Amino acid sequence: MEQVCFGVDIGGTSVKVGLFGTEGRLIEKWDFSTRRTDNGKDIIEDSANFILEKMKEHGLEKKDVVGVGVDIPGPVKDNGEVLEIVNIGLGHFNIEEEMNRLTGLRIKAGNDANVAALGEQWQGSGKDFNNLVLVTLGTGVGGGIIYNGSIIAGSNGAAGEIGHMLVNRDETEACNCGKKGCMEQYASATGIVRLAKLALKDSEEASALRQADKITAKAVFDCAKEG
Numbered sequence: 147m148e149q150v151c152f153g154v155d156i157g158g159t160s161v162k163v164g165l166f167g168t169e170g171r172l173i174e175k176w177d178f179s180t181r182r183t184d185n186g187k188d189i190i191e192d193s194a195n196f197i198l199e200k201m202k203e204h205g206l207e208k209k210d211v212v213g214v215g216v217d218i219p220g221p222v223k224d225n226g227e228v229l230e231i232v233n234i235g236l237g238h239f240n241i242e243e244e245m246n247r248l249t250g251l252r253i254k255a256g257n258d259a260n261v262a263a264l265g266e267q268w269q270g271s272g273k274d275f276n277n278l279v280l281v282t283l284g285t286g287v288g289g290g291i292i293y294n295g296s297i298i299a300g301s302n303g304a305a306g307e308i309g310h311m312l313v314n315r316d317e318t319e320a321c322n323c324g325k326k327g328c329m330e331q332y333a334s335a336t337g338i339v340r341l342a343k344l345a346l347k348d349s350e351e352a353s354a355l356r357q358a359d360k361i362t363a364k365a366v367f368d369c370a371k372e373g
Contacts, residue, residue, distance in 0.1 A: 148167060149210060149212050150166060150167060150168070150206065150210060151165075151166050151168060152200075152213075152214045152215070152251075153166060153214075153215045154193050154214060154215065156216065156217065156258075157180060157258070157285060158286065158336075159284070161192065162175065163175065164176075168212055174200075180234070182234060190236075190244050191248060193216070194245055194248035197251070208250055208251060213253065214251050215261065216241060216255040217256050217258040218234075219286055220234075220237075221300075223302060225240070225242070226240045226255050227239075228240070228255075229303070230323075256297070257299070257303055259288030260291075260297045262280055262290055263290030263292050264292065266280055267295070275292075276294055276295045277292060277294065278292045280292075283334065283335070286322075286336070287337075289308040308329060310323050310329070312327050314331075317331065319331065336363075338363040338366050339362060342361055353369065354372065355369055
């Protein structure tokens, strides 16, 4: 059996998992919904169990898996310590130690945008470039910086987290991080939904969104395209 590795992207909405060859070739991919029960702790257990299940399905033994790369939407220190994942409500634990305990596999964790930037530099649109900046837009807003071929993570793993830059000093509602006026409150999927709901509340203007069962960022953009 060839040597393989898993990549796990833990997001605020879903968890995406990929099985890869060590040279970066995608063998298979899956996803499942993020479970936020028990203050988000079940997400880690769900992810570990999913990996073990897929190993069993593919007939993989632990010696066949060189490791698991895990990314989360929040700062991660070099030792795997997570300070806080504001969009999930989980914080202050060591994700590498916990995932290792649950799977018995070698684990390396990082911030989702940092890891995405590294992936783009290795096999994506940033290939052959030693310096790049990547912006992620999803449940939140993130950023990853590669300089001279290495991730700039900062002392607490929060470097490049542009989603929590102050862009509106007049904002009255708090961001998930506790501050007010963060970019994430306007440019993320959740921010777009928040602004759309405020607009519907403050206006009687006709909008197809009023007939929507659930307002999503996609619904907002679809309606905008239709005028």
